[in-house]
Amino acid sequence: MVPNTICYLLMEVDMAKIRMAIVGCGSISRLNVPGYIEHSDCEIVALCDPIRERAEEKSKEWNITPNIYTDYQELLLDSSVDAVELLTPTYMHADQIILALNKGKHVSCQKPLAVTMDEAYRIRKAVRLSDKTFRITENFLYYPPILKATELLKNGEIGDPSLVRIRTIRGSWDSAQIKIEEGALEWRTNHPGGILYDDGWHKYATAISWVGFVEKVTSIVTVKKTLKDGLIEETPSAAIMKVKDKDRLITIDYSSAPEMPFRTKYYPADEFFEIIGEKGTIWVTRCTGELLDMPPVILLKGDEITSFSMPTDWIEGFKGAAKSFIDHLINETQPDMDIDFSIQVLDAALAVYKSSELESTVYLNTD
Numbered sequence: 001m002v003p004n005t006i007c008y009l010l011m012e013v014d015m016a017k018i019r020m021a022i023v024g025c026g027s028i029s030r031l032n033v034p035g036y037i038e039h040s041d042c043e044i045v046a047l048c049d050p051i052r053e054r055a056e057e058k059s060k061e062w063n064i065t066p067n068i069y070t071d072y073q074e075l076l077l078d079s080s081v082d083a084v085e086l087l088t089p090t091y092m093h094a095d096q097i098i099l100a101l102n103k104g105k106h107v108s109c110q111k112p113l114a115v116t117m118d119e120a121y122r123i124r125k126a127v128r129l130s131d132k133t134f135r136i137t138e139n140f141l142y143y144p145p146i147l148k149a150t151e152l153l154k155n156g157e158i159g160d161p162s163l164v165r166i167r168t169i170r171g172s173w174d175s176a177q178i179k180i181e182e183g184a185l186e187w188r189t190n191h192p193g194g195i196l197y198d199d200g201w202h203k204y205a206t207a208i209s210w211v212g213f214v215e216k217v218t219s220i221v222t223v224k225k226t227l228k229d230g231l232i233e234e235t236p237s238a239a240i241m242k243v244k245d246k247d248r249l250i251t252i253d254y255s256s257a258p259e260m261p262f263r264t265k266y267y268p269a270d271e272f273f274e275i276i277g278e279k280g281t282i283w284v285t286r287c288t289g290e291l292l293d294m295p296p297v298i299l300l301k302g303d304e305i306t307s308f309s310m311p312t313d314w315i316e317g318f319k320g321a322a323k324s325f326i327d328h329l330i331n332e333t334q335p336d337m338d339i340d341f342s343i344q345v346l347d348a349a350l351a352v353y354k355s356s357e358l359e360s361t362v363y364l365n366t367d
Contacts, residue, residue, distance in 0.1 A: 120343045
């Protein structure tokens with residue numbers, strides 16, 4: 001029989017929560033943070049933002065009472081913090097990730113991983129030297145319709161896949177419903193690219209998760225700037241990716257309809273995903289926007305057409321990503337989008353630009 005005191009201690013361990021710090025309280029935090037707030041095994045104990053008032057505003061909005069910091073390094077000295085969610089500009093990621101790991105914090109970092117491959121390799125070295133968990137936050141991989149497509153694919157519903165096609169349309173900015181705070185888009189001009197890098201990351205990660213790592217890329221990128229804080233739109237553009245050691249292709253295309261109003265609760269973008277296999281096809285008909293009045297997931301096998309219903313609000317992917325990170329920390333397992341997967345996605349994203357610039361096929365790094 002276990003003594004009562006030991007039983008009490010075991011209960012205390014079982015009830016321990018992951019103590020999370022949110023670093024960056026800008027526009028995207030409104031999507032990334034609710035999943036952590038709703039998780040019964042997570043407590044947000046700190047917020048960090050260079051603009052203190054912004055962090056204070058979010059603490060009121062989320063009805064929490066965390067410690068508030070304006071200095072990231074000071075936050076990392078807080079022993080009450082177990083893990084950080086980095087919602088910061090991409091050019092800051094490498095140094096911030098490495099600092100947090102070196103200070104003994106688990107790290108979840110908003111995509112993209114980094115700006116250059118050299119930065120990515122620096123991060124990989126730090127991850128491998130650390131005993132803490134690292135992952136890139138990728139909400140598309142947790143969006144319920146995409147999860148359903150993944151399930152159908154893994155269950156062999158369409159057999160061996162040969163092609164993933166993902167199309168994105170950018171609509172009128174007048175359709176945007178999400179509150180975009182001052183400067184929220186401006187820092188993205190420090191990217192190595194524009195929409196094909198920042199938003200394209202979602203599409204590359206999703207396709208790679210479905211059919212495998214990429215060997216080579218051929219692309220045409222059209223570069224032009226929008227009027228929204230200098231954000232680079234890059235439409236029309238298209239890329240073809242060959243999957244390593246498989247007869248599989250990925251096609252990604254971007255177009256724009258700047259005068260077309262969109263139905264969306266968020267950004268003026270709409271996606272359509274198609275996975276073609278030897279026995280059939282899977283369609284995911286939406287994600288960020290709600291352009292099509294169709295079921296969110298459709299399985300086509302000859303005359304047999306099966307539709308699936310599920311939650312389709314884009315925020316569900318963010319909530320799923322937060323839940324996954326906390327669950328993996330509690331279970332001491334590695335979340336999706338680990339360092340090797342993230343490096344592959346970064347390599348593919350950069351290759352899209354390099355191929356267009358060189359007007360030739362680009363082979364990805366293998367180290």
